[in-house]
Amino acid sequence: MRTIITFALCLSFFSATYSQDQKTADKKPETLKMEVLPEVLVSHTKNVSKYIPDNNPDAVIRNTQNEFISYNVDNEECKNFDEYLVTLENEKGFLVATYNQHGVLVRVNEKYANAELPREIMRFVFMWYPEWTITKSKFEYSQQKGAILKKTYHLKLKKDNQTQNIQISSTGEIVKTNNELAMN
Numbered sequence: 001m002r003t004i005i006t007f008a009l010c011l012s013f014f015s016a017t018y019s020q021d022q023k024t025a026d027k028k029p030e031t032l033k034m035e036v037l038p039e040v041l042v043s044h045t046k047n048v049s050k051y052i053p054d055n056n057p058d059a060v061i062r063n064t065q066n067e068f069i070s071y072n073v074d075n076e077e078c079k080n081f082d083e084y085l086v087t088l089e090n091e092k093g094f095l096v097a098t099y100n101q102h103g104v105l106v107r108v109n110e111k112y113a114n115a116e117l118p119r120e121i122m123r124f125v126f127m128w129y130p131e132w133t134i135t136k137s138k139f140e141y142s143q144q145k146g147a148i149l150k151k152t153y154h155l156k157l158k159k160d161n162q163t164q165n166i167q168i169s170s171t172g173e174i175v176k177t178n179n180e181l182a183m184n
Helices: 002-017 059-070 119-128
Strands: 083-089 093-100 105-113 133-144 147-159 162-169 174-181
Touching (some): 059 083, 059 093, 059 105, 119 147
Antiparallel strands (some): 083 093, 133 147, 147 162, 162 174
């Protein structure tokens, strides 16, 4: 078996070394023919924008985002208006997208209540607030012209008779905290 593999390797090595054409390799640079190609103008397209869906673990949110991705905007209908609004709603929240008169996606805003949190966010919350319980969650996601502007989670935490509202970014950074003492 070893001899067969060695023979196959040697055969492939020698065949690759003899595959070059000696006639073209021996040509001198002054004998090569120079051709001038026509000019090509490369321009930047301004009327292109894309939707970047969030990789959210909540199936309802993912289904809404997938439905929006598959939505086809009628460019003829957009021409009649300065802005064209598309709204998708579900039991947890909504997605609102704005298109311009050319049918180009301008911005997307999403808000969902009681959204399932990603593991990273839950890990950060339980690391910073070890004995607190998450009672409510809201997810906000917005982008404009293909750039993500906001991706935050608003959480209501409870411990004994205290509640605390925090806003945490998708990277686990606590953006805002609002301490309030609630008596039950």
